[in-house]
Amino acid sequence: MSITLSDAQIVTPDGVHHGWLTIEEGRITHVGHGQAPRNGHSLAGQTIVPGFVDIHVHGGGGAGYPAGSEEQARQTIAFHRRHGTTTALASLVTAPLDHLKKSAGMLAKLCAEGLLAGIHYEGPYISAARCGAHRPELLRAPSATEFADLIGAGDGHVRMFTLAPELPNALDAVRECVNAGVIAAIGHTDATYEQAMAAIDEGASVATHLFNAMRPLGHRDPGPITAAMTDDRVTVEIVNDGVHLHPKVIDLVLSAVPTSRIAFITDAMNAAGMPDGDYPLGPMKVEVRSGVARLAGGGAIAGSTLTMDTAFHRAIHHNNLTLPQAAAVTSLTPAKILGLSHEIGSITTGKQADLVILNESLTITGVMKKGTWITQPTP
Numbered sequence: 001m002s003i004t005l006s007d008a009q010i011v012t013p014d015g016v017h018h019g020w021l022t023i024e025e026g027r028i029t030h031v032g033h034g035q036a037p038r039n040g041h042s043l044a045g046q047t048i049v050p051g052f053v054d055i056h057v058h059g060g061g062g063a064g065y066p067a068g069s070e071e072q073a074r075q076t077i078a079f080h081r082r083h084g085t086t087t088a089l090a091s092l093v094t095a096p097l098d099h100l101k102k103s104a105g106m107l108a109k110l111c112a113e114g115l116l117a118g119i120h121y122e123g124p125y126i127s128a129a130r131c132g133a134h135r136p137e138l139l140r141a142p143s144a145t146e147f148a149d150l151i152g153a154g155d156g157h158v159r160m161f162t163l164a165p166e167l168p169n170a171l172d173a174v175r176e177c178v179n180a181g182v183i184a185a186i187g188h189t190d191a192t193y194e195q196a197m198a199a200i201d202e203g204a205s206v207a208t209h210l211f212n213a214m215r216p217l218g219h220r221d222p223g224p225i226t227a228a229m230t231d232d233r234v235t236v237e238i239v240n241d242g243v244h245l246h247p248k249v250i251d252l253v254l255s256a257v258p259t260s261r262i263a264f265i266t267d268a269m270n271a272a273g274m275p276d277g278d279y280p281l282g283p284m285k286v287e288v289r290s291g292v293a294r295l296a297g298g299g300a301i302a303g304s305t306l307t308m309d310t311a312f313h314r315a316i317h318h319n320n321l322t323l324p325q326a327a328a329v330t331s332l333t334p335a336k337i338l339g340l341s342h343e344i345g346s347i348t349t350g351k352q353a354d355l356v357i358l359n360e361s362l363t364i365t366g367v368m369k370k371g372t373w374i375t376q377p378t379p
């Protein structure tokens with residue numbers, strides 16, 4: 001069966017043009033300019049962007065991955081798909097090792113079903129000084145056997161590991177990641193510039209939510225932020241929710257780092273899409289007030305209530321990115337990080353038809369995954 005979407009503004013890496021596209025067997029088979037050769041589903045001038053790729057997300061819609069419940073994991077995936085995330089990692093937070101392994105085993109099944117692109121362990125090998133919303137008494141230094149166990153528990157589906165490179169044995173863990181095809185991400189870290197560079201030299205290639213839960217940038221103490229921003233081997237994660245980072249700090253990053261090295265993430269927790277209230281983040285209690293998630297008692301920021309459609313909207317309206325640039329930081333760059341940019345990440349002939357339809361005010365009206373509508377746009 002073939003689907004033609006016509007009368008659309010199509011956002012490609014090279015620019016935006018008015019035209020049409022055809023989808024067959026879940027793939028984009030033609031992308032054309034102007035009038036479609038045959039009548040299709042008219043989008044009446046709406047915009048098509050590539051489906052969003054979120055490499056750091058814990059929960060949403062009242063459910064989350066860290067609970068280790070399959071039902072909650074499925075709810076989280078469905079919630080973020082409605083907001084345009086067609087590819088995602090499932091992020092766990094620091095918890096007892098048995099719980100982490102059990103959760104990874106459950107998530108591995110959903111990866112095998114094609115619902116998730118992999119598992120992301122955030123912790124437990126992170127800095128107590130920069131633990132944010134991670135439970136301090138559960139933090140530890142990596143040991144080779146333990147580390148291999150955690151990766152093994154994901155049955156080949158662990159894709160990312162956030163760790164602090166200054167911990168004992170952490171550089172061995174980075175090497176272990178690289179050997180196992182797992183992205184080593186520097187985060188929740190008090191590393192100096194030199195310590196961060198040592199990890200990058202071993203193959204660490206992502207900075208987890210740049211600036212947040214990291215040794216701050218000082219003019220004589222450049223730290224992990226400068227290491228990540230100035231080294232071409234590293235992609236930086238940005239939480240663009242208006243809370244985690246001042247918009248001008250995001251502008252500063254955008255002026256120094258090309259969009260091919262910036263991935264917008266949600267770092268969303270269970271309260272995304274939900275009213276204010278009390279929610280769990282793994283073993284921690286989180287209070288959400290005015291959409292801002294903090295540890296109970298007015299503590300550290302504890303994830304976000306962001307969704308990728310809002311991150312995209314903010315990229316245009318708060319950071320003045322062009323549509324192709326916004327598509328790069330929400331889709332193509334994170335797809336590259338996952339090694340999936342030959343399949344997803346842009347509207348290109350031959351790639352999987354993972355698409356988001358946005359109206360004039362950049363609100364989602366449709367979401368398609370592999371040629372099947374998750375939400376069908378009204379013309």
Ligand SMILES: [Zn+2]
Binds near residue numbers: 056267303
């Ligand atoms: Zn996180």
